[in-house]
Amino acid sequence: MDYGKFYNESYYKAYGIENGTTSYEDSDHLKKFMGNVADHIVNDFHPQTVLDVGCAMGYLVAALRDRGVAAYGIDVSKYAISKVREDIRPYCRKCSALDPLPTDFPKNFDLVTTIEVAEHLYEEDAIPFIQNICKLADTVIFSSTSDDFSEKTHVNVQQTEYWVKRFAKNGFYNQVGYPAAYISQVAMVFKRTSDVAHVIENYERNRRMLVTQIEEIQRKPFQWNLAATLYYDLGKGYTEESKSVFDLKDYKITIDVPVDAGVQKVRFDPVEGKGCFVEDIQAIADDGAVEIQNANGFHLDNFDIFINTDPQFQIVLQGRTTGRIKIKANIYPFEDMAYFSLLSKFQELLKHREEINQYAEKIEKYSSDLLEKTNENMELQKSLKHYKEHYQATINQRTDLTNQLAALQGAYQSISNSTCWKVTKPIRVLLDAVKKVLKSNRVTWTFCKGLKCLKQHGVRFTMRKVKYKFSEKARMKDFYRNHVLSDEERKIQEDTTFPKNIKFSILVPLYNTPEKFLKEMIESVIAQTYSNWELCLADGSDSEHNNVGQIAAKYAQKDSRIRYQKLEKNLGISENTNACIEMSSGDYIALLDHDDILHPSALFEVMKAICDKSADFIYTDEATFMGSIEKGSPNYKPDFSPDTLRSYNYICHFSVFSRSLLLLVGKFKSEFDGSQDYDMILRLTEKAQKIVHIPMTLYYWRIHQSSASANLAMKPKVINAAKNAIRQHLDRIGLCGSVEDSTLISTYRIKYQIIDNPLISIIIPNKDHVEDLEKCINSILKVTTYSNYEIIVVENGSTENITFDYYDELQNRYPNIEIIHWDGSFNFSAINNYGFRYSKGKYVLLLNNDMEVISSDWLQEMLMFAQRKDVGVVGAMLYYPDNTIQHAGVILGIGGFAGHSHKHFRRGDYGYMGRLTLAQNLSAVTGACMLIPRHAFEEVHGLDDSFAVALNDVDFCMRIRKAGYLIVFTPYAELYHYESKSRGYEDTPEKQKRFEREVFRFQKRWSKELAAGDPYYNPNLTLEKEDFSVK
Secondary structure, eight states, X not given: OOGGGGSSHHHHHHOEETTTTEXXXXXXXXXXXXXXXXXXXXXXXXXXXXXXXXOTTTHHHHHHHHTTOEEEEEESOHHHHHTSOTTTGGGEEEOOTTSOOOTTSOSOOSEEEEESOGGGSOHHHHHHHHHHHHHHOSEEEEEOOSSOOOSTTOOOOOOHHHHHHHHHTTTEEEOTTSOOTTTOTTOEXXXXXXXXXXXXXXXXXXXXXXXXXXXXXXXXXXXXXXXXEEEEESSSOOOTTSEEEEEEOSSEEEEEEEOOTTOOEEEEESSSSSOEEEEEEEEEETTEEOOEEEXXXXXXXXXXXXXXXXXXXXXXXXXXXOOEEEEEEEEEEOOHHHHHHHHHHHHHHHHHHHHHHHHHHHHHHHHHHXXXXXXXXXXXXXXXXXXXXXXXXXXXXXXXXXXXXHHHHHHHHHHHTSHHHHHTHHHHHHHHHHHHHHHHSHHHHHHHHHHHHHHHXXXXXXXXXXXXXXXXXXXXXXXXXXXXXXXXXXXXXXXXXXXXXXXXXXXXEESSOOHHHHHHHHHHHHTOSSOOEEEEEEEOOOGGGHHHHHHHHHHHHHOTTEEEEEOSSOOOHHHHHHHXXXXXXXXXXXXXXXXXXXXXXXXXXXXXXXXXXXXXXXXXXXXXXXXXXXXXXEEOOOSOOHHHHHHSOOOOSSEEEEHHHHHHHOSOOGGGTTSHHHHHHHHHHHHOSOEXXXXXXXXXXXXXXXXXXXXGGGHHHHHHXXXXXXXXXXXXXXOOEEEEEOSSTTOEEEEEOOOSOOOEEEEEEEOSOHHHHHHHHHHXXXXXXXXXXXXXXXXXXXXXXXXXXXXXXXXHHOTTEEEEEOOSOOOHHHHHHHHHHHOOOSEEEEEOTTEEEOSTTHHHHHHHHHTSTTEEEEEEEEEOTTSBEEESOEEETGGGTEEETTTTOBTTOOOGGGGGGSOEEOSXXXXXXXXXXXXXXXXXXXXXXXXXXXXXXXXXXXXXXXXXXXEEEEEEEEEEEOTTTTTOOSOSHHHHHHHHHHHHHHHHHTHHHHHHOOTTSOTTBOSSOSSOXXX
C-alpha cells in the first residue's frame, strides 16, 4: 500500500488545527504542543537518540534537536517532509515504517515516538508496523485515537487493549505507572520486558473502566446536601466538641481557617456517610507546605478514592507553629450503586496490580542474573582471546631479550678480558680525575654540561637552551627590580584600612639557625606593611647554638609582637611547629621557615585576599635563591589544582590559613616529619571553603648547604613521608590507589585502582589515508594491554577503493571494530558526535586517525583518572615523529585564544617546574586523544558543531569545566601524532577564513575566562610563546 499518495498538499491544506481555524503548517499551537512533548521526553527519559515515526513536518524532531537530542524523523508524505524546517531537513526523510530506515540513520535508538499514526494504517499493516518499531528501540511512546472515526484516513481506530495486545506479542508492555496524558488520554509508554500480556490487558481494561466511571460522575450536576468536616486534636484525640463543619455547595471546596495553638493534628472528612473520590487535594499552612495523608482510601493518579462511608484525610502539625491552614479540593460523592461498582473495579485493579508487581520482581531478578552471566561470559571470552594473543608476543619478546642479554654479556667479557682494555686502565683513571676537577669549577662544569647537551640533543636544541638561560638571567635582574617595594608604595600600603581586623600568627620553629639567616628572617617580618601580626618562635636548638635564643630574645624585648619560647629539647619539626601554634593567638596562621625571607607586602596581599574573596586558605608564588635574593629564581604556580598537588607539593610557601580551618584538621603530625607541610596542606585543602592563589612572588626560599631541601641524607625519609601523606589523603577522600616515585625527586605518581573492566569506545574519524589509519589501528591492537574496548571508525568522504577494502577487512577480522558512514561535509565536532551515538562504552575516547600508540598501558593510565567522579576529560602526551612534544595540555590565552603546553620540547625534557613529568589539571587537552566519561559527554551535549575544525576540543573542555568537572593531563599515556596528515594545514584562503571565524566565536564565548587568565597557568608567564618563559 502506498500510503504517501493520501497525504499530499491537499490533505495538509484541508487538515485543520484549533477547531479548523488554522492549517497544519501555520499552527503555532501544534509547535508549542510538540515543544511541551519534547520537554517531557527530555526530562523523563533523557534519551540520546530519538526516532519520530510519522513525523509529518518535523515539529517534534525540531523541538528535540533544539533541546540537544539527536532526533530523526520519517514520514510517508513527500509534501510534509518538504516543509520540515531547513536546518532539520537532513534528519527527516520520506520513508515508511514498513520499510528499512535510511542507511545514514542510526540502527537503534534510545526511544521511538509514534503519535496518532497507527489509526491511519490498515489492520493488516498494523502488525508489521509495530514489529518494525519494536526492533528500533527498547522504549516506544505510542498514541492512537480510540474514538475518532470522523476522518476518512482513520481506517483502523481501536481501543487501547488492541494496541496493548499487539505490543505484548513483541515483548513490549505498557508502563502503567507513567502518565503520558500530556500527549493524549490514550497515550502509552511501552518498554521491552517479559511476557505478562494477559495481566497487563486485564489491568488496562479495569483501569479504563474505572476512569470512565469517574468521568461520568464528574459530568453530573451537583445536587447533594452534604458537608465537609474538620476535626482538631489537641493531644486527646478527635472529639465532636473540636470540629468545624462546611456545607458543600459545589464540587469545588476551599477552606481557610485559623488553627489554635496546641493543635497537633487535623482530620479532614470530605463527606459524611458516603463514598467519594477527591481530585487534586492541597493543604497549605501559613508556616509552609504541609503533607495531607489519605487515611483510609486509595490513591490513583491525581485522585483519592474512598470506597467506604467515612472518608478521612489527616494533617500532622506537631512541632510546627501553624496559625492558619487552607485546604482546596474537588469532591465527588457517589451513590450506592456507583459505590459497589467502583469497589468491584478497584478490587480487580488492585489484584492485577499486585500480579504485575510480582511479575516485575521476577523479571528484574531473572534479567539481572541473565545480564550478569552474559557479561561474565563475554568478558571471559575477550580476556581469553586477548591473553592468548599477548602471551605469544611476550614469549617472543622474552626470547629476544634473552638473546640480546647473552650477546651483551659475551661482548662485555670479550672487551674486559682484552689486552687493550687492560692497557688503557691508567688513561681511564686519569679521565675520571679530570672530570672530577672540571665538575668542581662552575665555569668548566657548565661548559661540560653544554657539550653533553650538544651530543644528546643537537645544535638547535642546545642553542635554544643557552639562549633561554641568558634571557632568564636578564629577566631575573628585572624581576628583582620589579619586586622592590618603593617608599611611595610602602606608605600607601601602611595607610590602607581594611574592613576586617585580622591578626596573623607567623609560626617559625627554630633549630640551630645561622645568625645571618635568623636576623634576615625576623627583619623581613618586622618590615611588613600590614602591622597586625605576631611572630611565634619556638626554639629547639641544641646547647652549642645558644646564640639563636639570645638573638630571638633581643628582638622580642624590642617588639612585643615577637614571642619567643625555648623548648626543653628538640621535638622534631612537627612538634616544634605545634609549640608555635600553642603560643599563637591570631585569626590566621602563616608558615615561615627559619632561614627564609618574606616580601614586605606578603601579609598585605594576603589580607586583601581574605577581605576581597573570603579566603580561608591562601598561598603565593615564591622564589628560590642562594646568597642574595637578587639572584633568585621564581616559581610561578597555578591556581588550586588537586591533581598537581597530589603529584608534588607545588603550593609549599607562602601558606596562610584560618585558625578555624586548623582546628578542623588538627595540628602537624610527627610521622610526616620532613614532609609535614605537604601533609598539612593536603589536609587543609580538603576542608577549605575558599582557596586563593596570589600570583605574586612574596616568599624567598633560601637554598644553602645545611638546608633541609639540600640535605640528600634526609631525602629517603622525606620522600617516604610524602608518599605516606598522599596515601592517607587518598583514604580520606575515598580514592584507591598506590603512590610511586615519579621521574624527578620529590615528585610522585598515583596509580589509581581501576574499578571493574568498563568498555571504552574509541572513535576514529577517517577519510582515505589508509596507511595512517592502519598504523593507528595496528598499534592499538598490538600494543594495548587493556582488552575491553571497541573501535568505531567514522568514514567521512573517502574516495579510494583501497580504503573501503581495508574497512571490509577490519570488519570481517575484528568483531570489536565497526565502520559507520557520515555523509556530511568534514566537521570534526559533528563527526565525533555522530560516532558517539553508535558507541556503547561507559567511556569514550576521541582519537585522530594519524596516531600511533607508544605506551602499552595508555588506556589504563587515562581510565584511572576518567573513572573519578570529579573528572570530565583526560588527555595524553603526544609526540611528533621526531620525538619533540606536540601536546602536553592546552594553555588558555596563548596567541589570543589557546596554545599547546611545552610544544617542541624534546621528549624526556622535564619542562617548567617538572610539569612534563607530572599528572596535573589543565584548562583543556587536545581532541586528538581525549578520554571522556559517557555521562559527562552527554551532560554537555557533546562537541559544538559550530566549531567545525578549530578549537572544538578546547571549547568542549571549557564547557566540561563549567559543568564542574576537572580536566586531567597525564604524561604516562604516550602516543605519536602525525599531525595534519589527514586534513592538511590551514593553507588556503577559505580555510584561513574559517579558522578566523572559529577563533572569533571562541573568543566571544569565553571572553571572561580569557580576560581572567588560565587558572592552571600564571599571569607572570608569557602568552606569546608556548615555552612557559617569564614575561
